[in-house]
Amino acid sequence: xxxxxxxxxxxxxxxxxxxxxxxxxxxxxxxxxxxxxxxxxxxxxxxxxxxxxxxxxxxxxxxxxxxxxxxxxxxxxxxxxxxxxxxxxxxxxxxxxxxxxxxxxxxxxxxxxxxxxxxxxxxxxxxxxxxxxxxxxxxxxxxxxxxxxxxxxxxxxxxxxxxxxxxxxxxxxxxxxxxxxxxxxxxxxxxxxxxxxxxxxxxxxxxxxxxxxxxxxxxxxxxxxxxxxxxxxxxxxxxxxxxxxxxxxxxxxxxxxxxxxxxxxxxxxxxxxxxxxxxxxxxxxxxxxxxx
Ligand SMILES: Nc1nc(=O)c2c([nH]1)NC[C@@H]1CN(c3ccc(C(=O)N[C@@H](CCC(=O)O)C(=O)O)cc3)C=[N+]21
Ligand SMILES: [Mg+2]
Numbered sequence: 001x002x003x004x005x006x007x008x009x010x011x012x013x014x015x016x017x018x019x020x021x022x023x024x025x026x027x028x029x030x031x032x033x034x035x036x037x038x039x040x041x042x043x044x045x046x047x048x049x050x051x052x053x054x055x056x057x058x059x060x061x062x063x064x065x066x067x068x069x070x071x072x073x074x075x076x077x078x079x080x081x082x083x084x085x086x087x088x089x090x091x092x093x094x095x096x097x098x099x100x101x102x103x104x105x106x107x108x109x110x111x112x113x114x115x116x117x118x119x120x121x122x123x124x125x126x127x128x129x130x131x132x133x134x135x136x137x138x139x140x141x142x143x144x145x146x147x148x149x150x151x152x153x154x155x156x157x158x159x160x161x162x163x164x165x166x167x168x169x170x171x172x173x174x175x176x177x178x179x180x181x182x183x184x185x186x187x188x189x190x191x192x193x194x195x196x197x198x199x200x201x202x203x204x205x206x207x208x209x210x211x212x213x214x215x216x217x218x219x220x221x222x223x224x225x226x227x228x229x230x231x232x233x234x235x236x237x238x239x240x241x242x243x244x245x246x247x248x249x250x251x252x253x254x255x256x257x258x259x260x261x262x263x264x265x266x267x268x269x270x271x272x273x274x275x276x277x278x279x280x281x282x283x284x285x286x287x288x289x290x291x292x
Contacts (some may be wrong), residue, residue: 218248
């Protein structure tokens with residue numbers, strides 16, 4: 001029997017509609033419109049598409065958004081100045097600096113400069129620490145979207161074997177931590193992992209975030225497993241392929257995300273959720289007591 005297809009596009013649409021309603025209520029109560037600033041350095045065409053998708057999603061949800069497009073020649077100090085201004089701007093509750101940045105710019109220094117309260121990507125070290133400690137903070141969007149998809153699949157995580165392939169800071173590491181907090185037994189694999197196919201075959205939940213087209217084959221998948229494909233590998237003909245050989249995997253898995261239409265749209269939906277959450281926390285914080 002073929003797997004259930006986890007329709008990320010449809011789930012993302014539901015979540016964005018919920019955000020739209022919550023934004024309207026928040027704005028009615030506080031007279032504040034949540035605002036997101038997206039910073040794009042250089043003119044990578046793929047990045048431009050994501051940025052315009054984010055902007056459209058904000059508009060539809062009633063979130064104010066502004067785009068800062070800087071030339072590839074932008075210096076680190078100019079970028080840090082812009083981040084400083086956005087940190088102080090009361091209209092802006094969320095700041096996203098599109099990655100990767102040009103080689104001449106130190107990515108860590110830039111992420112460090114973002115106010116953790118406005119860090120809707122969840123990449124600032126303070127938010128990374130809050131994730132590891134399971135404290136309230138802002139969670140990275142793609143991992144948060146993955147957890148929503150797994151929940152929608154009805155896959156139990158408590159005691160389950162979860163295998164994550166790929167150890168990036170933006171997907172592999174944070175999603176592993178989130179699965180751990182849901183009481184899964186987590187194995188985090190990477191390019192040096194021995195017998196990768198064998199490790200994957202143990203997985204009740206398999207998250208593929210390697211960036212290599214169709215690397216995960218059908219016979220690497222445990223029958224009935226939930227398979228989450230984070231890959232967005234652009235082919236020469238312009239089409240997208242996942243990290244999972246979908247046609248093979250769909251025959252074996254219990255549930256699987258397609259590419260496109262799986263994780264990608266969820267990333268954008270969770271960005272809107274994070275922007276609203278950030279606005280709530282910034283506006284909703286009780287005033288400091290006088291004389292305190
Ligand atoms: N600071 C930062 N935060 C990010 O979240 C971030 C980033 N930098 N740099 C680039 C990656 C990539 N990313 C995607 C978002 C949506 C889709 C998406 O909507 N994908 C559609 C297809 C889009 C298409 O057709 O190209 C889908 O999978 O169905 C894909 C990729 C966010 N990223
Ligand atoms: Mg980099």
